[in-house]
Amino acid sequence: MSYWKAKKILVTGGAGFIGHKLVARLLDLGANISILDDLSKGSKQNLAPYFNKIRFTQTDLLNSTVIKDSLKGCQVCFHLAAKIGGIGYFHKMPATILRDNSIMNFNLWDAAVEADAKMVCLSSSMVFERATTFPTSESAIATSPSPKSGYGFSKLLSEYIARTYYEEFGVKYLIARPFNVYGEGELPGEYVGYAHVIPDLIGKVLRGQYPLEILGSGNQTRCYTYVDDVVDGMLFIAERTENDDFNIGTTAETTVTELAERIWRLCKRKEPLKFKHMSSFKDDVQRRFPDVSKIMQLGWSPKTSLDEGLRKTIEWIRMQHEA
Numbered sequence: 001m002s003y004w005k006a007k008k009i010l011v012t013g014g015a016g017f018i019g020h021k022l023v024a025r026l027l028d029l030g031a032n033i034s035i036l037d038d039l040s041k042g043s044k045q046n047l048a049p050y051f052n053k054i055r056f057t058q059t060d061l062l063n064s065t066v067i068k069d070s071l072k073g074c075q076v077c078f079h080l081a082a083k084i085g086g087i088g089y090f091h092k093m094p095a096t097i098l099r100d101n102s103i104m105n106f107n108l109w110d111a112a113v114e115a116d117a118k119m120v121c122l123s124s125s126m127v128f129e130r131a132t133t134f135p136t137s138e139s140a141i142a143t144s145p146s147p148k149s150g151y152g153f154s155k156l157l158s159e160y161i162a163r164t165y166y167e168e169f170g171v172k173y174l175i176a177r178p179f180n181v182y183g184e185g186e187l188p189g190e191y192v193g194y195a196h197v198i199p200d201l202i203g204k205v206l207r208g209q210y211p212l213e214i215l216g217s218g219n220q221t222r223c224y225t226y227v228d229d230v231v232d233g234m235l236f237i238a239e240r241t242e243n244d245d246f247n248i249g250t251t252a253e254t255t256v257t258e259l260a261e262r263i264w265r266l267c268k269r270k271e272p273l274k275f276k277h278m279s280s281f282k283d284d285v286q287r288r289f290p291d292v293s294k295i296m297q298l299g300w301s302p303k304t305s306l307d308e309g310l311r312k313t314i315e316w317i318r319m320q321h322e323a
Contacts (some may be wrong), residue, residue: 003239005030008076013081015042017185022231043119064107071115078120086196094150101154109165121162125179126152135291148283172242176234178247179290184316205267216280219256221287225249226309229302236300249290250302262296
């Protein structure tokens with residue numbers, strides 16, 4: 001029998017990019033799911049296939065009144081709701097991001113003190129935006145300089161909230177720290193950096209932009225992780241452990257230039273690829289490379305190659321453009 005069969009699960013941000021994928025997977029595993037989402041980034045359309053199987057409440061977690069009732073009887077809570085976007089969004093809204101993400105976390109964990117749920121905190125590789133050791137392991141959280149960005153700091157604070165509420169109140173927690181998630185469900189944004197780099201580049205390539213604009217030198221590296229692998233990693237650790245933190249990602253380090261070349265080829269553009277290098281943002285991290293040996297030693301590993309994940313993402317974004 002599935003570990004998740006008939007379990008009562010709360011997913012905050014369940015209509016969002018990662019959230020709706022998590023909801024679909026949990027439904028396949030037989031869970032009973034409630035969702036809280038303010039639809040600021042998520043969409044009801046993401047949940048349309050499942051509306052007769054879930055309990056959905058449109059609400060803002062800045063308002064704490066609805067949270068206690070939603071957590072009653074809940075066995076696992078996946079907290080994904082956050083102010084999130086690409087590097088341009090981080091620089092445009094730093095105070096709003098830090099304020100709102102922090103208040104949402106405090107409201108949820110305050111309610112968890114009276115509940116008996118395992119709280120899964122979705123953190124971010126941005127907590128390591130100033131890391132100096134590579135690959136970067138979970139233990140580097142104790143030695144890395146604090147993030148400069150409001151978003152990165154809000155995610156670091158969310159990890160501290162999870163740990164300290166366990167230390168003082170016994171609230172069970174897990175910290176899932178995905179690295180550079182991509183896949184179907186995130187559209188290119190209204191300005192450069194509103195969305196993450198993969199949908200941003202795909203959108204520009206499909207629109208016919210030439211030369212292709214990229215931020216900075218293109219030598220920045222990331223380890224891009226397909227969204228279904230991130231969801232599987234979150235469920236994997238939630239089934240097996242608690243009161244711990246895990247990096248979730250791949251070890252395939254890819255430069256932005258290499259990424260753009262793959263997208264260009266997979267979109268079947270015929271022109272020789274040329275770049276227009278745009279000024280980067282001041283806090284553009286030059287290298288992000290996780291050590292994922294901790295979760296892999298438990299038996300998890302990513303299944304989706306970058307080319308395979310990009311093909312699926314390109315096709316999904318192409319369909320949205322044609323709709």
